[in-house]
Amino acid sequence: MSLPLEPVVELREVTKTYPGGVTALDAVSLTVQAGELVAIVGPSGSGKSTMLHLLGTLDRPSAGTVLVEGRDVSRMTDRRLSALRARRIGFVFQQFHLAAGVGALDNVADGLLYGGAPLGERRRRARGALERVGLGHRLGHRPHQLSGGEKQRVAIARAVVGEPAMLLADEPTGALDSVSGAGVLDLLRELAETGTTVILITHDRDIAALLPRQVQMRDGRIVHDDAWVEAVS
Amino acid sequence: MRRPRGRRHAMSGAAQDGNAPVTGVPAGDRTGIGGRPSAGAPDDRDTPARLGPRDVLRVGAAGLRARPMRVFLSALGIAIGIAAMIGVVGISTSSRAQLQATLDRLGTNLLTVGPGRDMFGEDAQLPTASVGMVARMPDVESASATGKLSDAKVYRNDHIPAGESGGISVLAARLDLPRTVGLTMATGTWLNAGTARYPAVVLGAESAQRLGIATPNVQVWLGSQWFTVVGILDANELVPELDSAALVGWDAAASDLGFDGHPTTIYTRADKAAVERVRELLAATASPESPTEVEVSRPSDALAAESASNKAFTGLLLGLGGVALLVGGVGVANTMVISVLERRAEIGLRRSLGATRGQIRTQFLTESQLLAALGGIGGVALGIVVTAVFAVTQGWPTVVPPWAMAGGILATLLIGGVAGLYPAIRAARLAPTEALATP
Ligand SMILES: Nc1ncnc2c1ncn2[C@@H]1O[C@H](COP(=O)(O)OP(=O)(O)OP(=O)(O)O)[C@@H](O)[C@H]1O
Numbered sequence: 001m002s003l004p005l006e007p008v009v010e011l012r013e014v015t016k017t018y019p020g021g022v023t024a025l026d027a028v029s030l031t032v033q034a035g036e037l038v039a040i041v042g043p044s045g046s047g048k049s050t051m052l053h054l055l056g057t058l059d060r061p062s063a064g065t066v067l068v069e070g071r072d073v074s075r076m077t078d079r080r081l082s083a084l085r086a087r088r089i090g091f092v093f094q095q096f097h098l099a100a101g102v103g104a105l106d107n108v109a110d111g112l113l114y115g116g117a118p119l120g121e122r123r124r125r126a127r128g129a130l131e132r133v134g135l136g137h138r139l140g141h142r143p144h145q146l147s148g149g150e151k152q153r154v155a156i157a158r159a160v161v162g163e164p165a166m167l168l169a170d171e172p173t174g175a176l177d178s179v180s181g182a183g184v185l186d187l188l189r190e191l192a193e194t195g196t197t198v199i200l201i202t203h204d205r206d207i208a209a210l211l212p213r214q215v216q217m218r219d220g221r222i223v224h225d226d227a228w229v230e231a232v233s
Numbered sequence: 234m235r236r237p238r239g240r241r242h243a244m245s246g247a248a249q250d251g252n253a254p255v256t257g258v259p260a261g262d263r264t265g266i267g268g269r270p271s272a273g274a275p276d277d278r279d280t281p282a283r284l285g286p287r288d289v290l291r292v293g294a295a296g297l298r299a300r301p302m303r304v305f306l307s308a309l310g311i312a313i314g315i316a317a318m319i320g321v322v323g324i325s326t327s328s329r330a331q332l333q334a335t336l337d338r339l340g341t342n343l344l345t346v347g348p349g350r351d352m353f354g355e356d357a358q359l360p361t362a363s364v365g366m367v368a369r370m371p372d373v374e375s376a377s378a379t380g381k382l383s384d385a386k387v388y389r390n391d392h393i394p395a396g397e398s399g400g401i402s403v404l405a406a407r408l409d410l411p412r413t414v415g416l417t418m419a420t421g422t423w424l425n426a427g428t429a430r431y432p433a434v435v436l437g438a439e440s441a442q443r444l445g446i447a448t449p450n451v452q453v454w455l456g457s458q459w460f461t462v463v464g465i466l467d468a469n470e471l472v473p474e475l476d477s478a479a480l481v482g483w484d485a486a487a488s489d490l491g492f493d494g495h496p497t498t499i500y501t502r503a504d505k506a507a508v509e510r511v512r513e514l515l516a517a518t519a520s521p522e523s524p525t526e527v528e529v530s531r532p533s534d535a536l537a538a539e540s541a542s543n544k545a546f547t548g549l550l551l552g553l554g555g556v557a558l559l560v561g562g563v564g565v566a567n568t569m570v571i572s573v574l575e576r577r578a579e580i581g582l583r584r585s586l587g588a589t590r591g592q593i594r595t596q597f598l599t600e601s602q603l604l605a606a607l608g609g610i611g612g613v614a615l616g617i618v619v620t621a622v623f624a625v626t627q628g629w630p631t632v633v634p635p636w637a638m639a640g641g642i643l644a645t646l647l648i649g650g651v652a653g654l655y656p657a658i659r660a661a662r663l664a665p666t667e668a669l670a671t672p
């Protein structure tokens with residue numbers, strides 16, 4: 001795999017202060033290249049989710065610059081950011097957020113809803129994505145008929161069905177037992193190997209240790225980034 | 234191998250220009266999963282796709298499908314309001330259709346002339362020659378008359394004490410009365426030149442019922458002698474006064490009951506195109522010497538006026554239906570507000586999937602309108618059933634005007650829009666991170 005030329009996402013001196021005065025991120029800089037698999041670790045309240053939201057354009061920084069595929073988020077309207085999320089960014093959440101009473105196929109197809117593809121194509125691609133996460137045999141199953149690990153696989157399929165430039169996962173294994181958690185992690189690694197940029201938050205140091213790049217946070221700052229070590233060596 | 238910083242800055246500058254391509258990399262090189270190029274040209278990356286109408290409906294309906302009971306109950310509120318209004322409109326339209334059918338059948342060109350009051354407030358009299366004069370008027374197709382015999386009473390037999398006549402009036406009738414008025418026989422025959430001279434009587438439908446007579450050839454005690462019932466008339470809405478009459482021949486009335494020969498009601502059919510003209514001339518023709526002592530009326534007008542007098546009541550019912558609809562609308566608004574509160578996580582998820590604020594707003598507006606429209610469709614159906622049941626029991630045709638149905642559905646779309654507007658705006662304003670933060 002040749003080294004990519006363009007960072008998929010970049011934070012430059014990004015600060016996020018919530019109303020009420022909590023500074024969740026304090027002048028953080030981070031560059032993630034295409035195809036990277038990055039683990040973000042750190043104690044609770046250290047600003048991991050805040051950073052992920054900024055990386056995914058769900059929120060805007062109080063100061064500093066967020067660049068997604070080289071484009072300055074602060075200069076884009078909410079509409080344009082929405083479109084960017086629809087086409088270039090996939091999210092996976094700890095609580096899955098699957099639509100109850102809707103089959104796996106249509107849950108995944110909804111990942112393409114705001115990208116403009118017609119229903120037939122959405123379903124066809126959703127089937128492909130479900131097969132890729134190993135759930136080709138569960139297309140019609142509704143969330144309550146799936147195990148926690150399977151639900152998270154459906155959510156991952158939904159996040160990647162649009163072939164985003166990056167997949168952002170906030171504690172995707174947080175609600176799973178260790179076995180299904182390991183399965184989900186393996187899946188994310190496979191996706192990264194086939195070229196998807198994956199940034200994932202995890203509480204689990206052991207999981208993080210297995211991943212090629214670790215970013216450690218504390219009190220709104222990055223206290224360790226494997227990329228620094230690489231750069232030095 | 235990293236890109237020199239300067240180059241990157243140049244590119245972020247390009248991004249500021251809006252839609253300019255922002256990467257120096259060919260589109261095909263930006264790898265998504267499986268290395269396929271992303272959908273759409275790079276320029277399209279940040280232009281939101283429009284949801285097609287089918288997708289808008291699908292997304293709106295999906296929200297409803299998840300909560301069928303709540304949807305049913307709040308749609309029911311709307312349905313009751315719409316059904317009330319459709320029912321009121323349907324029933325009054327059906328009743329009007331019935332009236333129209335009656336008028337078409339009975340004709341609107343029947344005019345009646347009766348004596349009014351003279352200048353001393355006494356009952357006036359029509360001249361005996363008045364019927365002939367009316368009959369000879371231009372544009373008059375036919376004329377006939379009855380003469381009231383105030384002193385004569387009719388009884389089932391001769392044992393009943395006088396006074397209990399049951400409200401049946403005894404009238405002398407000219408032979409051409411059925412032809413002019415349009416009377417038909419329920420049973421038996423009308424008077425003829427022969428029976429008109431003898432103690433024979435034809436009963437109005439109501440009179441026959443009061444006397445308990447269903448077949449002819451029965452004797453009734455009339456005046457102070459037995460009369461033979463030769464026929465019974467069908468009821469006639471135009472001339473209800475004949476329903477409760479006992480009709481005897483003009484000659485028999487004169488010879489047996491002391492009839493003075495003065496008609497009390499002249500019935501006349503005018504040419505349809507000349508009804509108003511004839512009506513203006515009738516008083517002067519019937520009573521040339523004292524035309525002011527004559528009352529002319531058009532029975533079909535009285536029928537129409539009776540139905541018009543129901544309008545106030547119809548208005549009241551419509552108002553009640555409107556209140557029910559308003560309450561239904563508040564129910565929908567309530568459901569939508571709760572729905573938005575409960576579905577913050579879904580809203581956040583959709584925003585993360587790329588929904589714009591506008592698309593979230595549209596989703597909840599559509600949902601609200603679908604909810605109301607469901608109630609509207611149900612209400613229209615219910616209103617039709619109510620109308621049909623009522624009309625059938627009244628023996629009317631069932632008529633629900635299409636404008637009422639279309640108006641009902643349109644009204645619900647409007648109600649849904651108004652009720653859903655505030656919740657939809659709230660949903661759209663929700664910040665994605667805030668929405669996702671709720672468990
Ligand atoms: N919407 C908000 N308003 C105000 N303060 C917030 C908000 N969201 C987060 N914070 C604060 O910002 C800080 C960072 O929060 P964040 O959720 O990013 O932490 P985290 O590293 O993801 O923690 P955890 O591991 O528990 O999920 C915390 O102190 C938190 O209380």
Ligand SMILES: [Mg+2]
Binds near residue numbers: 048049050170
């Ligand atoms: Mg968090």
